[in-house]
Each structure stands twice: as structure tokens, then as C-alpha cells.
Amino acid sequence: MHKATEQLSVYLAGQGLKSTRQRDRILDVFVSAGRHLSAEELYLLIRKTDRRIGYATVYRTLKLLAGAGLAHERRFEDGITRFEYDAAEGHHDHLICTRCGRIIEFENEQIEDLQLRVAKKNRFQVQTHKLELYGLCEGCQSKKGKTEL
Amino acid sequence: MHKATEQLSVYLAGQGLKSTRQRDRILDVFVSAGRHLSAEELYLLIRKTDRRIGYATVYRTLKLLAGAGLAHERRFEDGITRFEYDAAEGHHDHLICTRCGRIIEFENEQIEDLQLRVAKKNRFQVQTHKLELYGLCEGCQSKKGKTEL
DNA sequence: CTGCAATTGAAAATGGTTATCAAAATCATC
């Protein structure tokens, strides 16, 4: 049992929820993918090895994982919600390639500090934040053509 | 004729598009509102004084205004697209109250610089960016209850 | 085991946004 599966069990037990084959399977595929996935992408991945899991269950389980702190919900400019596995590491932001969809993560302490300073100046109490830089990744800068997003 | 109406005329003429009562009216109400509006909010505002303008036209016109540089499209975490009138001022970011929906704008040169530095380090060519701080505005910090977003 | 609450899957519903299309409006040209 990986750390993630363990963490899910603990969460489910604590909430009086049930452990199911579907939930374990979805988490497993999700963690293995190791990248940002939309509900549909995950559904299709799971379908490859298990056709007995429904679309709605994938959506429901992703929400559940987000609640358990095992997944983070990200909504970028294309309007599709994506989830990323992120057990409990620190906050990070994203560089998003508008051509190939590639997502690069980064952390920057200085920017975070400046954000808090801005909030303070406006007497605003920050709960979460979101910083996204849209543009072309290295590989796409040399290519020609339309952007994807 | 305000500056915005003038600007729209010039844009329409330049693109071989037509000037219509609806477009002028929508722009006028939009600019007068002086705040971030969703298509639906704008539609309802317009309906108060002119019931002959359709829903679809409001959507189409907002897209048009965005193309003309008269409106900026913003998509926050609630999934609803909002537009803000912004003739040609510089880029700015947002503080968004998760309780009352209030939106405060801010600019911060230092953060922008750091963003470019991060991008450079990742050999990423930035096209646009988005920085949003979600939390409680001053007025909402003292209130109790559920958040709206 | 048993029983009941939680969960599932398939399908329908939802909600914001966009496409369709016939009718109406715009505008360059006469």
C-alpha cells in the first residue's frame, strides 16, 4: 500500500466513508500518472485497464481526493478543471504553455512575500492565491502555428 | 460621444463591421457600470432600460469589445467569465473576496519583474499572466458565515 | 450473516456559453 492509498484509507475512516475498489483504483491511476489530469483524461486512463468504473465516479472521487488533501484542483484558462496529485508539499504556481498545454511548476518565495505585502496594504486577508504565466515553453518557441488555448 | 464609443466606432470601421444600436447601448451600460460584470449581469442591467436586446447579443458584443481592447475577459475561480472595462491602462491583478465577491485591483511592478525572472529561468516566453489573491476583504473579515465562492 | 447506510453507474439534468437561422438592420453605392 503506497503512502497515498494509506492516506486515503485514514481519511475515509475518519469521515465515516467507505473504502471501495473504485476509489483505490482511481487514486492509483491518478498518482501513477504523475501529472495534471482532467476528469476525462483520468477516466480514459482508467478505462484502459478497468471498464467497470463510471464517469461520474471519477468526478466524485476527484472531489473527494481534493477534500482529503490528496489532489489539488486547478482551473486554467481553457475552462477545464484539472487535478494534480500533491500529497502535502508547499504551494507552487504554474507556467502554462498555450501551444502544447505543458505545465511547469515553480515556487518563488519572494513573490509570495510581495503578495502578502499587497494584501496587507489593502487590509485583505488572503486565503489562497493563484499565479499563472501563460506563454510558450522552450520547445514551442521555435515551432509555428496556432496556439491551443 | 464618450471616448469608449468613439473607440468602438473606429474599431468597427477599421474591421469592416457595422455600428448598431445594440453595440452602442451595451458598451454604454458596460462602461457606466464601472465594475466587473458577467454577461448575465450586464444583460440584466440593460434589460432595465431596453428589453429589445437579446442575451446572445450581449455575449457576442462582450467578445467583440474584448477584441477591440475595450474590455478584458477575466475568469476567476467560480467559473463565470467576467468582463471589465479597461480602455488601455496597464496590466493589473486582483484581490477577490470569497465572501462578498468584491474585486480590488492592484499593480505591483516588483512582482511582474520576478515573474519575468522565473520565466526566463525556465526558458519560457510569457504572453500573459494572471495573479489572483482570494480571501476576505476588510468588511468581510468581521462578519460570520459561509463564503460565496 | 444481516441490515442499512454509503456508493456506484447510467442516464438525465444543469448552467454558462456558443451556434443556428430566418428576419431585420446597416451602409456603400446609385
Next chain:
DNA sequence: GATGATTTTGATAACCATTTTCAATTGCAG
């Protein structure tokens, strides 16, 4: 002004990601 090609409009249907519904199934405490 009138004409006519082209654009725009409004009502409605379609779209599409996501959520809800609900009967059937499953997990698990007792």
C-alpha cells in the same frame, strides 16, 4: 432617399463540462 449585398440580431437549440438522480450494488458494524 432607394437598392441590395452583407452583417447583425434575437429566439432558440445545441454544446459540453460537470453535477444530480435514482435504483441497484456494495461495504462494514453489529
